[in-house]
Amino acid sequence: MASVVIRTGRADLDFTGIRREFALPEEFPADALAEARRAVSAGFDGADREDATDLPLVTIDPPGAKDLDQALLVQRAGRGFRVHYAIADLGAFVPPDGALDAEVRRRGQTLYLPDGNVPLHPTELSEGAASLLPGQIRPAVLWTFECDADGEPVDVRVRRAVVRSTAQFEYEGVQAAFDGGAAHPSVAALPEFGALRRERAVDRGAVELQLPEQEIVPNGDGDWKLAVRPRAAVDSWNAEISLLTGMSAAKIMLEARVGVLRTLPDADGEAVSALRRSAHALGVPWPAEVTPSRLLAGLDPSRPESLALFVDATKLLRGAGYTAFDGEIPAVTTHAGVAAPYTHVTAPLRRLVDRFAAEVCLAVTAGREVPDWLRAALPRLPGLMGGSDALAAKVERACLDQVEAWVLADRVGHRFEAVVLRADANGADVFTPQPPVMGRCTGENLPEGERIAVRLVEADPERRKVVFERV
Structure with a gap:
């Protein structure tokens, strides 16, 4: 990268x-x-x-x-x-x-x-x-x-x-x-x-x-x-x-x-099963005989679905x-x-x-x-x-x-390209390559591993907080 x-x-x-x-x-x-x-x-x-x-x-x-x-x-x-x-x-x-x-x-x-x-x-x-x-x-x-x-x-x-x-x-x-x-x-x-x-x-x-x-x-x-x-x-x-x-x-x-x-x-079976479900949802092929280690080692880190799966794989290392x-x-x-x-x-x-x-x-x-x-x-x-x-x-x-927050303070309202890393009921964590920021994005049904357009709605240096919303 x-x-x-x-x-x-x-x-x-x-x-x-x-x-x-x-x-x-x-x-x-x-x-x-x-x-x-x-x-x-x-x-x-x-x-x-x-x-x-x-x-x-x-x-x-x-x-x-x-x-x-x-x-x-x-x-x-x-x-x-x-x-x-x-x-x-x-x-x-x-x-x-x-x-x-x-x-x-x-x-x-x-x-x-x-x-x-x-x-x-x-x-x-x-x-x-x-x-x-x-x-x-x-x-x-x-x-x-x-x-x-x-x-x-x-x-x-x-x-x-x-x-x-x-x-x-x-x-x-x-x-x-x-x-x-x-x-x-x-x-x-x-x-x-x-x-x-x-x-x-x-x-x-x-x-x-x-x-x-x-x-x-x-x-x-x-x-x-x-x-x-x-x-x-x-x-x-x-x-x-x-x-x-x-x-x-x-x-x-x-x-x-x-x-x-x-x-x-070692991660328990449920953590590995959850990662397999994430891979399936992201469209990442995972043959049954391939270990998590070999799957992750073979991913292209420049692809958005790979980034999302790497984030999900942090659950294996808790x-x-x-x-x-x-x-x-x-x-x-x-x-x-x-x-x-x-x-x-x-x-x-x-x-x-x-x-x-x-x-x-x-x-x-x-x-x-x-x-x-x-x-x-x-x-x-x-x-x-x-x-x-x-x-x-x-x-x-x-x-x-x-x-x-300093970098984005004067760019509220601007549009950015982002990759959805991990989604939940309240939004998602996203990564914008330019500038390289990991922030929170509000919205529903944000698809993990996909590129989306987001708008910066908050960049507060006092609270060190950055928030995006999906365009």
């Missing part, structure tokens, strides 16, 4: 109101900040770390990113593949149960607002000493996967290491290089490996929803643009490396009977949470979206739980006891992460609602 950009035409708009509404912190407590700065000044001890600075690792991130969590190297190895995946090691900088640890637990994750982040860690760490910036020697948790010709891991190693990223890339640039046949050697095997891993995911029954990803972008004049970020193939391939790591970490934890998982119960355990395996160990046991370990600069999950894996694979401070922290993580996930979702939605 092509990127669509609309200017707000305003230069006096910021997100201060949203920051105040959700009581987002403006700075770190003095003792936490002092602790972080001492850690940066002291550096890290590389004596007990594997020297992996000779690996030509690279990072792939959105434009302008400075908090670089992951660096990768994907190589052909005989008939199979070897994947090195270095993850920023916050354990080298955050003392357990100190002032910084307490503040990071309170925050839970980095919050991304258009006019600036609310970081999980002080930027001296997240954008400096702990970030896998190019050309810099950094501590890392290094995962190495030996995979067969089908992309399945046959050997997994994880250990503390010292690494040095050789280049920082952006998604669009990497995709353009692949399309032009000039891929960087460190990721030249990524398309083949990523495609294999994606096929394995569909085989498992993993569910991927290719919904439009709205973005708020500064235009350089003090106001904002709305855009839809095109999802390139490299996004999916890169995500598969992270998923492979999370699944491997979950396996390590389950075998050791201690850790924290990202869990999501109830996600975090499950900590120590000694007894929990009743639910899998994540239905991944279709396997899974945990978060690949974004510790931006998400609290990843640091703790990585420490469990490092201890278990080294044959050491999981430290007492870590065992004591595990039961609190589900609540901390659940709260921060809910806050992050509210802040993101509020920012999008705010910019949608």
Whole structure:
């Protein structure tokens, strides 16, 4: 889907109101900040770390990113593949149960607002000493996967290491290089490996929803643009490396009977039946022998009926949470979206739980006891992460609602083309590609998955509310 950009035409708009509404912190407590700065000044001890600075690792991130969590190297190895995946090691900088640890637990994750982040860690760490910036020697948790010709891991190693990223890339640039046949050697095997891993995911029954990803972008004049970020193939391939790591970490934890998982119960039969009814109503063929995963993976996301079915398929992915355990395996160990046991370990600069999950894996694979401070922290993580996930979702939605209302404020009465995503007795949720807005449309008998003409009847920046009606 092509990127669509609309200017707000305003230069006096910021997100201060949203920051105040959700009581987002403006700075770190003095003792936490002092602790972080001492850690940066002291550096890290590389004596007990594997020297992996000779690996030509690279990072792939959105434009302008400075908090670089992951660096990768994907190589052909005989008939199979070897994947090195270095993850920023916050354990080298955050003392357990100190002032910084307490503040990071309170925050839970980095919050991304258009006019600036609310970081999980002080930027001296997240954008400096702990970030896998190019050309810099950094501590890392290094995962190495030996995979067969089908992309399945046959050997997994994880250990503390010292690494040095050789280049920082952006998604669009990497995709353009692949399309032009000039891929960087460190990721030249990524398309083949990523495609294999994606096929394995569909085989498992993993569910991927290719919904439009709205973005708020500064235009350089003090106001904002709305855009839809095109999802390139490299996004999916890169995500598969992270998923492979999370699944491997979950396996390590389950075998050791201690850790924290990202869990999501399997959808019940009625949810799948309801999705089949939606597909039938939308005119999407669904043979009886085809799984929901394979059906969704084969849809063209540019078609309106596909968008509507993706929205309906969100019902298959309800109830996600975090499950900590120590000694007894929990009743639910899998994540239905991944279709396997899974945990978060690949974004510790931006998400609290990843640091703790990585420490469990490092201890278990080294044959050491999981430290007492870590065992004591595990039961609190589900609540901390659940709260921060809910806050992050509210802040993101509020920012999008705010910019949608700003963009459309002077266009009340105008007509737009829209796709009906989900209808109910009171109207429907619709998506207008130009500008890329998801809003509410009033009316009866609104056909899901069809393109309709709508008229904007309300765009209220104060209430962050946008309403359409069918023409």
